[in-house]
Amino acid sequence: MSKNTLPSRSEDFNAWYNTLVVRADLADYGPARGTMIVKPYGWTLWENMQQALDKRFKATGHLNAGFPMFIPKSFIDRETSHVEGFSPELAVVTIGGGKQLEEPLIVRPTSETIIGHTYSKWIKSYRDLPLLINLWNSVVRWELRTKLFLRTLEFWWQEGHTAHATYDEAEQETLQMLEVYRDFARNEAAIDPFFGRKSDSEKFPGADVTYSIEAMMGDKKALQAGTSHNLGQNFAKAFDIQYLDKKNEMQYCWTTSWGLSTRFIGAMIMTHGDDYGLILPPRLAPFQVIIIPIYRDADQKASVLESVDNLNRLLIDNDIRVKIDDREELTPGHKFHYWELRGVPLRIEVGPKDVVNKSVVVARRDIVGKLGKQVVSTDSVVKSVSNLLVEIQEALLKRATNFRDSNTHEPDDYKHFQEIVSEGFALAWWCGDASCEIAIKNETKATSRCIPVSSSEGNKGTCIYCDKDAIEKAYFAKAY
RNA sequence: CGGGGUGUAGCGCAGUUGGUAGCGCACCGCGUUUGGGACGCGGGGGUCCGCGGUUCGAGUCCGCGCACCCCGACCA
CATH class of the missing domain: 3.30.930.10 (Bira Bifunctional Protein; Domain 2)
Known part of the structure; x- marks a missing residue:
């Protein structure tokens, strides 16, 4: 491990x-x-x-x-x-x-x-x-x-x-x-x-x-x-x-x-991304689905691979970007980690039990472990996969947006501003003067990122740094 | 350009008072394995960053370079 x-x-x-x-x-x-x-x-x-x-x-x-x-x-x-x-x-x-x-x-x-x-x-x-x-x-x-x-x-x-x-x-x-x-x-x-x-x-x-x-x-x-x-x-x-x-x-x-x-x-x-690796948005991911065949003996291998081939063709026919990892020298567990590192949104496990039950196990990359796994019947796998890809796409957007919003704040005063930009974005009134921008950068390492259109909403305020009149707000943050 | 760090197998590292280079992973072969990072046996792979010096002998000590990484400066 x-x-x-x-x-x-x-x-x-x-x-x-x-x-x-x-x-x-x-x-x-x-x-x-x-x-x-x-x-x-x-x-x-x-x-x-x-x-x-x-x-x-x-x-x-x-x-x-x-x-x-x-x-x-x-x-x-x-x-x-x-x-x-x-x-x-x-x-x-x-x-x-x-x-x-x-x-x-x-x-x-x-x-x-x-x-x-x-x-x-x-x-x-x-x-x-x-x-x-x-x-x-x-x-x-x-x-x-x-x-x-x-x-x-x-x-x-x-x-x-x-x-x-x-x-x-x-x-x-x-x-x-x-x-x-x-x-x-x-x-x-x-x-x-x-x-x-x-x-x-x-x-x-x-x-x-x-x-x-x-x-x-x-x-x-x-x-x-x-x-x-x-x-x-x-x-x-x-x-x-x-x-x-x-x-x-x-x-x-x-x-x-x-x-x-x-x-x-x-x-x-x-x-x-997370500690396990990339998490790629389904709409852009090179592979949206990775299929991992699981078997013990030759009989199982034959039936599992046949089932995997059918599944693969079915997904391709429905314009889903899919890849089979049929490398024989690696155990399934190894492949799970391998593709999690690479951020493939969905993993489908196909084993002997699934062949018998006419089902597959589908695992979400954005929810690692058992919580993100579900058994899906072969009949409805295309629909389930399509829905899950949309769900993951939405979940990623929601998670990222929540993170953004919970780390973006409007400061009450400059001291508060300093606290905010040490660990997030500040949306603050700014007089527009470059000297304030420079002083803020020197004191906090944060720079003005952008001035949202209609940031002032018709209101006026005072510059977070110099207290002069300000008609616009700007996002400030440490930047790459 | 300043401060700090690191250079030894593809990657991560060890290498004692200086004595002629090793470990894990990866790789190759055979066999057994396979539902959350398998195991056994066998094998291949090295200008030890470079140059110079000290020494019988340098991965190791000294000097000078070079490269890369991190932090600054800089950066539609």
């Missing part, structure tokens, strides 16, 4: 996470510092996320495209705050084919600049708008401190880039995609994030406004899990993205960008 156990989640969350990511076959360390190898099991999870997101992007009128990973270095210099934000973390290529390049190339840290360059060529008329494109790619940012999925030198993501005729359209797009992320998080990943506008110091370099979804992890720290930016006309002006309007007058476009990355996998791990 005491073999191969994970570090305790409650005692050492960090060690738990690092060990789990590797042991559950999601990812591994690459040979270069700070790089990540996403293993097939982790990549399948990412593919399922991609499908769920891509469906939503298509439904809102976007098309995918592929853009170069090499960008002329001069591009990054065109937008003032963009260059200031990204210069420290650029990977720069100076040699190609053995020769010094005339102009260095940067490995894309994000594609706003090359998109800007391209859109200025593509967009001539109001009839070309809106232009709605998404990219699935990887980007490189030379981070000092790395952690698998949460912050690596290279990571995989999608970046949407749109151009519009008016500010209102751009703002509407920005908020629409924020809502897409929120909906994805809630309904696919069973994570209900807070969402809102970023403070000036936390926003994307080059954006007028950044919105984000912010999720609470199992250690009560915040994770920015997706961002959507209204870029105003900053990139349009830097890259000359102009169109002729109906009155034959030149106008600058209004652009947006929005991204969600493999970091979100970290969010799922840290939201749902």
Whole structure:
């Protein structure tokens, strides 16, 4: 029993996470510092996320495209705050084919600049708008401190880039995609994030406004899990993205960008996982059901495997992602732990007794042990499994949301605020002044996460730090 | 870049006063097992992070590097 156990989640969350990511076959360390190898099991999870997101992007009128990973270095210099934000973390290529390049190339840290360059060529008329494109790619940012999925030198993501005729359209797009992320998080990943506008110091370099979804992890720290930016006309002006309007007058476009990355996998791990390992939401899990055959002798083996095959086919026919673990060298008990570590939502045990009784044992990953087990007749197994997958999905969302809410509080005063953010989220009146934000960070390590839309509900208050008038509330928390 | 820690088999570790490298898990073979991490027997696998020094002899002592991890700084 005491073999191969994970570090305790409650005692050492960090060690738990690092060990789990590797042991559950999601990812591994690459040979270069700070790089990540996403293993097939982790990549399948990412593919399922991609499908769920891509469906939503298509439904809102976007098309995918592929853009170069090499960008002329001069591009990054065109937008003032963009260059200031990204210069420290650029990977720069100076040699190609053995020769010094005339102009260095940067490995894309994000594609706003090359998109800007391209859109200025593509967009001539109001009839070309809106232009709605998404990219699935990887980007490189030379981070000092790395952690698998949460912050690596290279990571995989999608970046949407749109151009519009008016500010209102751009703002509407920005908020629409924020809502897409929120909906994805809630309904696919069973994570209900807070969402809102970023403070000036936390926003994307080059954006007028950044919105984000912010999720609470199992250690009560915040994770920015997706961002959507209204870029105003900053990139349009830097890259000359102009169109002729109906009155034959030149106008600058209004652009947006929005991204969600493999970091979100970290969010799922840290939201749902427990001491036994991952707990994956059924809608995204690479395998929704793992079937474990159990038998003693050759006769039993034959009948059990036949029964398992039938069950497997039945589930596949009903679009359930299922896998049989028929490895002969491992005992059933070992396989139970193996797949619990990997977070498969449902386990079906099929043994000699089940064959005789025309039944199977179904065990829930989110309720480990006998409490989560039930005997289901073969006739109704598809219905039971389908229902249970929905139930688990709902239970995970409910559990995570309860945890979030029971660790989020509105402070009465600054002392109270300090207590709250030492172990959770605070929703507090804030004057909007960066100096208060900085002081709070220095004194508590908590940063402003986002300012929920209509946070004030028309009321006014006083800043939790400086007592000056405040018209908005912001979430504050220690963050990844 | 500062503080701390660790480098010995795939992973986790032990290695005594310096004497020529071992344990558990994993892996391979055979057999018995299989409803919550099976067992027996046999087997394979090592530039002991690197370089230099001390010594008859270095995993061990000394010096200099390097890498990784943790905590800071930094981080759409």
